[in-house]
Amino acid sequence: MAAALQVLPRLARAPLRPLPWRGPVARLASGMALPEQAQQLFESAVGAVLPGPMLHRVLALDPSGKQLKVRDRSFQLRHNLYLVGFGKAVLGMAAAAEELLGQHLVQGVISVPKGIRAAVERAGKQEMLLKPHSRVQVFEGAEDNLPDRDALRAALAIRQLAEGLTADDLLLVLISGGGSALLPAPIPPVTLEEKQTLTKLLAARGATIQELNTIRKALSQLKGGGLAQAAYPAQVVSLILSDVVGDPIEVIASGPTVASAHNVQDCLHILNRYGLRAALPRSVKTVLARADSDPHGPRTCGHVLNVIIGSNVLVLAEAQRQAELLGYRAVVLSAAMQGDVKSVAQFYGLLARVAGARLTPPGAAASEEEDTELHRLAAELQLPALQLEEALEAVAGAQGPVCLLAGGEPTVQLQGSGKGGRNQELALRVGAELGRQPLGPIDVFFLSGGTDGQDGPTEAAGAWVTSELANQAAAEGLDVAAFLAHNDSHSFFCRLQGGAHLLFTGLTGTNVMDAHLLFLRPQ
Numbered sequence: 001m002a003a004a005l006q007v008l009p010r011l012a013r014a015p016l017r018p019l020p021w022r023g024p025v026a027r028l029a030s031g032m033a034l035p036e037q038a039q040q041l042f043e044s045a046v047g048a049v050l051p052g053p054m055l056h057r058v059l060a061l062d063p064s065g066k067q068l069k070v071r072d073r074s075f076q077l078r079h080n081l082y083l084v085g086f087g088k089a090v091l092g093m094a095a096a097a098e099e100l101l102g103q104h105l106v107q108g109v110i111s112v113p114k115g116i117r118a119a120v121e122r123a124g125k126q127e128m129l130l131k132p133h134s135r136v137q138v139f140e141g142a143e144d145n146l147p148d149r150d151a152l153r154a155a156l157a158i159r160q161l162a163e164g165l166t167a168d169d170l171l172l173v174l175i176s177g178g179g180s181a182l183l184p185a186p187i188p189p190v191t192l193e194e195k196q197t198l199t200k201l202l203a204a205r206g207a208t209i210q211e212l213n214t215i216r217k218a219l220s221q222l223k224g225g226g227l228a229q230a231a232y233p234a235q236v237v238s239l240i241l242s243d244v245v246g247d248p249i250e251v252i253a254s255g256p257t258v259a260s261a262h263n264v265q266d267c268l269h270i271l272n273r274y275g276l277r278a279a280l281p282r283s284v285k286t287v288l289a290r291a292d293s294d295p296h297g298p299r300t301c302g303h304v305l306n307v308i309i310g311s312n313v314l315v316l317a318e319a320q321r322q323a324e325l326l327g328y329r330a331v332v333l334s335a336a337m338q339g340d341v342k343s344v345a346q347f348y349g350l351l352a353r354v355a356g357a358r359l360t361p362p363g364a365a366a367s368e369e370e371d372t373e374l375h376r377l378a379a380e381l382q383l384p385a386l387q388l389e390e391a392l393e394a395v396a397g398a399q400g401p402v403c404l405l406a407g408g409e410p411t412v413q414l415q416g417s418g419k420g421g422r423n424q425e426l427a428l429r430v431g432a433e434l435g436r437q438p439l440g441p442i443d444v445f446f447l448s449g450g451t452d453g454q455d456g457p458t459e460a461a462g463a464w465v466t467s468e469l470a471n472q473a474a475a476e477g478l479d480v481a482a483f484l485a486h487n488d489s490h491s492f493f494c495r496l497q498g499g500a501h502l503l504f505t506g507l508t509g510t511n512v513m514d515a516h517l518l519f520l521r522p523q
């Protein structure tokens, strides 16, 4: 596991790998091969959402040093500032907050992923570390993104700090993705183990993050506005780095500072949908039944300011900028890619065919059926604000290589006991789609990576494929369908060309969902 927690310096590992796709068209003006270039593009785009700069964009001290400005709001500082935080990007956020506001900070507690401090230190990212005698206490926990005893201890320390605050105090809450697992405080009699099991089962059955977090909120003391309630009457400012499509503040890290009425009917529907209602532990039934007749009703959060400080949109904008600098016509399709990974892979497979045909000379056009199927699939996936027409028009007008960019988080329904993550599974499925029919005179390259640097419980951030994947796999006797049937994408990529198609970044210290890069080059 230690290797998984390493934050590697940029591209420290990529150049060490053989680059198997060596055709002249895969080389760009910079002389770098496309796999290497795509990985570098991914990493520098992730660099655009590092927590420190994000925080500085919204927080400032006025010149007197007595007022904290958060966007257009001001808060009095008089040695009354407290800080709590939970999430994969929170160490860097806390370090930036401490740098700016240290002299006003009375006390803080943060809950961050196991091993993150050592990883950040190894990578020499000093700016993401707290000061040696920091007033912020750090808890590390939630290995593999599951709530554990260490995270529970952190949650209780955070609750205690919040409950001790008065109306004169200001609580800064730093929130990022992964926060749900790092802030577990189950409502008794639900136990940590029961919550862990339920979360695992829901995730494995393909529950969306909205569904998962609806259940988490109903069973938690601090989620769904519970933390804000604990901090009342102090003023609360939450700075949120979004890892959910559309940036819904009530869903990110299960909205601990967002008013929420726990709708028991919603919970029961979700539990029904995933076949879990019948087997619920008695404790869960008890808590749900109690919530239904809660005399206090929905939690109110009038004392809270919730601010989104960054999201996947920024990663895509930076990737687009960099791709254009490299000579691509780059278009952002959507920052809201979601849906079942199989459909999302089909979408990219068809997109490569349809866009590829528009890029190559007349006569090579994709069939009308493929065009229709692409649009049907896009409609079925219900991707908000998808720029499909714009992208296809841009491709048709492009005279050279094209890069189509998207971000989001597809869901995987686990069927096997294999090792993988949604990015590696998506890349493998896209590779399989690309191999279904000849693509014409075009090179296609697809990369999918998690911006947090860890794809599922693996050491990789993601993987990349070309239209050669099926041939490459066959040459090594690897049966793509068999690996996919067991959700074993990581094992597949470890074996394919000695792991050359895996994307390694180490923990990045940030977390704004995944990025998908599709490169098309006429031959």
Ligand SMILES: Nc1ncnc2c1ncn2[C@@H]1O[C@H](COP(=O)(O)OP(=O)(O)OP(=O)(O)O)[C@@H](O)[C@H]1O
Binding pocket: 088, 144, 145, 177, 178, 179, 203, 204, 243, 411, 412, 413, 414, 417, 418, 419, 420, 421, 422, 425, 450, 452, 454, 455, 456, 457, 486, 487, 488, 489, 511
């Ligand atoms: N063998 C596998 N193959 C494919 N996907 C998997 C596999 N095992 C787990 N996953 C998926 O990995 C996801 C969990 O990954 P991870 O822990 O990186 O979560 P995350 O969504 O990035 O976390 P957060 O949003 O809380 O930061 C789940 O969606 C799960 O379905």
Ligand SMILES: O=C(O)[C@H](O)CO
Binding pocket: 176, 177, 178, 179, 180, 181, 209, 213, 243, 244, 251, 252, 253, 254
């Ligand atoms: O922590 C969580 O709930 C997920 O990462 C979504 O924010």
